[in-house]
Amino acid sequence: MLTIESLADSLSEYLPHDQIAKVKRAYYYAEQAHDGQRRKSGEPYVTHPLAVSDILANIRMDCDGLAAALLHDVIEDTGIPREALSDQFGEQVALLVDGVSKLTHLEFNDQLEKQAHNFQKMAMAMADDIRVIMVKLADRLHNMRTLDAMPAHKKRRIAKETLDIYAPIANRLGMYNVRLALESLAFQAYYPMRANMLERAINKKYGQRQKAMEKLETYLQSELRSEYFEVEVSIREKHLYSIYKKMEKKRRSLEEIMDVVGVRIVTDKHDTCYRILGVIHTLFKPIEGRFKDYIAVPKSNGYQSLHTTVMGTNGLPMEVQIRTNEMDTVANNGIAAHWSYKASGQSIAANHDRATKWVKSLIEIQEKARNPMEFVDNVKSDLFPDEVYVFTPKGKIIELPSGATAVDFAYGVHTEVGNSCISCRVNRRLAPLSTQLESGQTVEIITAKTAQPNVAWLSFAITGKARTNIRHYLKGKQRENAISIGYRLLTRSLNAFKTTIEELTDEQINLVLKHYEIETFDDLLESIGKGRYVGYVVARELFPNYDEEELVTPKSFKVNGSEGMLISYAKCCSPIPGDPIVGFVQVEKGIVIHHEQCPNIQDHLQSPERFIRMTWGKEIEEELNVSLIVSYVNQRGAVADIAASISDTDFQVSDLKIIERGRISRLRLNVTISSRVGLADVMRRVKAVRCVDKVSRETVVSR
Template sequence: MYTVEELALTLSQYLPYEQVAQVKRAYYYAEQAHDGQWRKSGEPYVTHPLAVAQILADLRMDCDGLTAALLHDVIEDTGISREALTEQFGGGVASLVDGVSKLTHLEFNSQIEKQAHNFQKMAMAMADDIRVILVKLADRLHNMRTLNSMPAHKKRRIARETLDIYAPIANRLGMYNVRVALESLAFQAYYPMRARMLQRAIHKKYGQRTKDTEKLEDFIRAELAADYIEATISVREKHIYSIYQKMDKKHRSLGEIMDVLGVRVVTDRHDSCYRILGVIHSLFKPIEGRFKDYIAVPKSNGYQSLHTTVLGTNGLPMEVQIRTEEMDLVANNGIAAHWAYKFSGNSAIPSNHDRATKWVKSLLEIQQKAGNAIEFVDNVKSDLFPDEVYIFTPNGKIIELPSGATPVDFAYGVHTEIGNSCISCRINRRLAPLSTQLESGQTVEIITAKNAQPNVAWLSFAITGKARTNIRHYLKGKQRENAISIGYRLLTRSLNAFKTNIEDLTKEQVDQVLNNYQLASMDDLLESIGKGRHVGYLVARQLFPNYDENTLVTPKSFKVNGSEGMLISYAKCCSPIPGDPIVGYVQVDKGIIIHHLNCPNIQDHLSSPERFIRMAWSKDIEEELNISLIVSYVNERGAVAKIASSITDTDYQVSNLDIIERGRISRLRLNITISSRVGLADVMRRIKAVRCVEKVSRETIVGR
């Protein structure tokens, strides 16, 4: 158990006397506020905020951050108001305490919506002041250290949310020591038997290595000293959760996870890192493809180090990390190293603080454009679990992206407008698909066009939060625009039956319908009709409740011109193409689905006749649609090749060819892109002309 005097002693190493005094005053204020309150472990409650402050003091947190840490439960648990804290400790501290208080009761349970909403709250609190999340991480770390006093079901829940949310955030902020501590404690609480068995197995296999590791340290130290290089060497075992993850993800046994040991070499100067790398590679054989230079190209959380994997004296792989003392501080404490630099008077404050702030700002942008909390969390997952690749722009600027990112992610990483107007790309000067997964070191050039727009297909391969949020945001705006346009046409068509149009409606008529449907504007009503939530005919009927049904005029057919956008689609059951007789069915949130007039599936919808629309193809339509042909042919040598080659010199594309029945007379399914019935007749005539073909028919439910 910590005491306030021990905390003051730590603080006196880097804070002036008057600031240490303020922190002590905050402790006595918290002690009085929490008087009579006890933790589940039986200790006075004030021991918890004191321990949280001690964790942050070891990270060299500033005075206001430490004061907030000591008071972080005061608003929530003691009834003391934010105003009272402002009066005692100032607005900055009160704001921090309030930010942490709002996160105190995060309940990450099975209710996905609630979990997502709470994580969204956390991101917003981080955006106001990054110290809020540092206090919360320290709070969580102490709670994990004292988890044994909790009931089993709560232990598992807290451990799960620690692995899912808090450890990844600590990792994203570069706080290695905090992340490892959280992961190890959470692993032991969530999988106690696995943790015990794995720990025993590791100790049995590698536990006798103490003398070997000491010899290894002395050997490397002596070799570096011979080259007049000063360095601190430590050989350590990788932490248990890291080993478990490797075993779990790669489906390997402990014996197959060979690089359990790691060597860290910390030196005083930047150039010494590369000299040490040369010495290490002369002593041990490097493993090809396992060298990473995070000094020249730092990770997105500010981490810098040289990584190389070599074969040790025992023939087992061994990871070596080489870095300076400053890099080691940043690697262990991440964004918290910002305050350590601040107090040391070093002007070269590490850029990881700026990187973290930039990341949090990107969360704000994603949150503002996300439709709901679940979408927000879905979009930031890849940012929370980054395994980075580093891509160059044509000008040599480096863009950091998660592993698996594509040129679309890269385009949005450069600028939102470049992403929105991107049409293709060059990777290392060669044209490549936008779905290509990028690799570190590639140079990517994005080709844009003025009138280009995001494609819904991009969502199947874009992985960064920024790209996915902007694509969805654009498509939602475009979908509303399309829905209003289609809704206008549908309502106009319905009003024509009443011998009027939208422009002739009175304000009273419109207001009455908007009130009935609880909508704010005419655009909202048109959007709702376009999306199929309301039916144009029923809306028109409400506008003219006393109209004589017998005098209604039959509305004109709805013309399909191919430019309606994503709210008009073609039924896959009957695959209608231009020239076919068609009918439209208005489906909620999907808009108009076009069926062949003879499609049996439309019989299922006859219970809602008001949702059917007479449809017709526009004369100038050039829509390309997929259909399937069934070809029966004599199974002779080269028959399939002859059938396929019969249409290779046309403009029609074969997307798939599948043999569905083998025998003397075989059958195959040919999927082909067609733009009209004339084109279909041409293709069928060409296939029928092949000598071995017996019959060609269009595969639809209609023809079965």
């Protein structure tokens, strides 16, 4: 049974006497504070913080971290104030306990929102002191070990949260042993039937492997030591959850998962790792394309090792990992290794810096996220990384998750580079920003001062930093556009009252702001631009006593295609420059432009205050889609001839679809154009194709 004395004995291996005394004092303080409290299992409550401290002692947590672990529930469960802990144990311990206490669950109606909010709080606490999350991970690990005392529905909820949040964080911080334990316990609790069936299947298929594994271990140890290498060889079976995830992700049966056994070789020096690799490739045939050098290019969580997959003596693939003692410590404990070896080598210090850098990136994402759900959505890719490593033109390595694109790379270099990128070169060849990157590529980002993020980037950007910055920029740009459009709409409405915005008095503005319960005039203009309030109605509020008979018909609203995201074109009628158009003010969408004859707006004409007379500006900067219906004689090569008729022009075919087959067939051709003149040219070219019988524009009037 674990006691404070047995904990103190294990601490004596690495802590001085005075620090052990402080840890013991924290235990007795917690014991008194939790007096009378019991866990669901019936044990005295203090056994929980004691067990949490023991978990942290195994990874050699420092004195303050251990004291905080013993006291982590005192503020939350006993009512003892933070100041009392500061007086007794110092400000560092009090800050840590307070940080862990702030991670207490809040009550939310929605479970996902609750989970997101808690993860957001966890990130904030990590930013203050990384030890906060280490205490929380140890707390969760002990709770998982004693989960049987909980009711079934709570077991599943806690297990799911562990798989979704806590295990990925442990992985991101490089704490392999903690992650492994969390995943195994959570898998058993959340999928008990699957876990038991898989375990039985593995035992049935590979149960007789133990002797073969021992024989292989002895053979490798002997061969390597005969080459005068100082090594420790261990052979293990992959843990249950990783086999399950591989089966699920790759949609394979257990029979198809061949590398169930892994060999780990730990040695003394970097260069010895590469020499051992040569011996392994001499003893066993390496499998092509299955070698990874994480020593030269470490994973984002600091993990370093050589990985190679070879064909074993039994004809099955076998993964071999080769690393130094220091790398093994980092691989098992991740950031916790920083406390294990205070005077340690560069890789352990670098791992701590890497984790701190990741936490700081979380803070940047959190500051720009609108809510906890968006925050969690943006960091998911950072929590589940399958890394690719790409190079800048100067040779700097940028780590990105698998599936990352050139846009993610641009934001990985710097936020301003991301915000101003227009294209890229991958291995010196021009490529679109949506290009998915592969390890080893050299990527150069091409920027322009006038460039700005595009909403379409969100469909292929996957890193939290990229998505957060794109959304943040677009949110600011949308407000800017909304204020500009709101200004134009209100100006247009005020023309009817023979006045302008500049002529409004402070008293008028304050009265209308009070009426709409809005703080600033810019906020009012933004609301008008986004369609929340109608310009004419706001103008009426500004001049409540104005004689209706004196109103002047407001001027039409000119559109030139450069207004931004709050002027859009209805897909139902696809208006193009030159068409008679009308604008419908729609909440949160701004102005949606329709063809004047569009039947979809006829029903809304009963609320004319939301309609605006629109005209096209002289210079249209935007290209728009228009659909053509082409009737043609169905003969060999007809569709290719129709498409070729406009392939040598500046017009772009965005879609081509056959909608009716027969002797006379019909197809829908979507073309991007900028004017009615361009449309006439396209229709003339298509009509000139010999097999074409008729070309007409598909409009809502004909639907």
